[in-house]
Amino acid sequence: MAHSKNYILARVNPVDLEDLGRKLGVVDLKHGQVLAETRQRVPHVYFPHGGILSSVVELKDGWTIETGMIGKEGVFGAAQALDNKVSLSKVMVQVPGQASVVDAEHLKTVTLSSPELLALLLRYERFFLAQVQQTTACNALHTIEQRMCKWLVRMHDLAGDELPLTQEFLAQMMGVMRSSVSGVAKQLQKEGLISYRRGHVRIVDIELVKRRSCECYQAVRELYDDQFGEGASQQPGSGHSPRPSY
Incomplete structure (x- = not known):
């Protein structure tokens, strides 16, 4: 199923997935598309199959x-859907791809009837909160080259070797001058x-890029594995077994 391309949906049990599936569709996400504005409600929940969404301040x-x-x-x-809160940041499509999407109210209804979900x-x-905290420390303490390499490796994990992005966009995401990114690139x-x-x-050489990145890349992967099990950051579980322990 297309929905299982997303690591989270791949872990949802069949009953909950069937309930979600009644209003679960697949959409194309375009580069630069804004999915949420700061302090605005989020009407839909997105489970990317590929591509990358950026949360930006x-x-x-x-x-x-x-x-x-x-x-x-x-x-x-999902978090915004569960408690009817607004997005704390702007969320936009950094790298295009497809995603499963469901109405926020429907997700809330299904989730409140399923402790497992x-x-x-x-x-x-x-x-995600831990990732944000790690990024904050990284932006404050590490060099532009280390941060850029970390960013590229993280993008590689999510989107592959070919990355459609400009130096201007990369500089914007890192919060630095374009000339700084240009020099490192x-x-x-x-x-x-x-x-x-x-x-x-x-x-061209992902292993060399990893060596030049800071510790934060590995830290983020370990944070994900802490929540979902060893190796979870590399691939989703096959089918619904084994499931993560809650």
């Missing part, structure tokens, strides 16, 4: 910075780690 002076990524390993909008969604929300390309042309980055 916008400041009054025009600066923005990414605080977290959501890909095939996660979900956006509720526990699963809460586990992801704990991971040129050096990485010179050393054979990546290749770059306008609007497109290809990771």
Whole structure:
């Protein structure tokens, strides 16, 4: 099933998945599409199959910075659906792809009747909060090269070797000047780690990029595995067994 391409939906038991499936569809997510604005309610819940969603904070002076990524390993909008809260940040499509989508009210109805599904969604929300905290520390303490390599490796895990992004967009997500990103990108390309042309980055040697990244990449993977089991950050469980322990 297409829905099982998402790691969270792949862990939902058959009964809950059937209940969700009554209003669960598949949509294409386009680059730059805004799924939520800051302090606005979120009417739909998204379970990406591929591509990447970015949670970004916008400041009054025009600066923005990414605080977290959501890909095939996660979900956006579930926490907001459960307690009728608004989005705390702007969420946009960074890399296009498909996603399963369900009406927020329907997800809430199904989840409140299933302690198992509720526990699963809460586990992801704990991971996402931990990811945001790790990103905060990373942005404050690590070099632009380390942060950029971490960002590229994380994107590689979620979207593969070919990444449709501009230096301007990357700088915006990292909260730095474009000239800083340009300098690092040129050096990485010179050393054979990546290749770059306008609007497109290809990771040539992912192992070298990993070595140049900071500790935060591995930390985020371990945080995910802490919630869903060893190796969970690399691939979803096959079928519904084994299930994570709640």
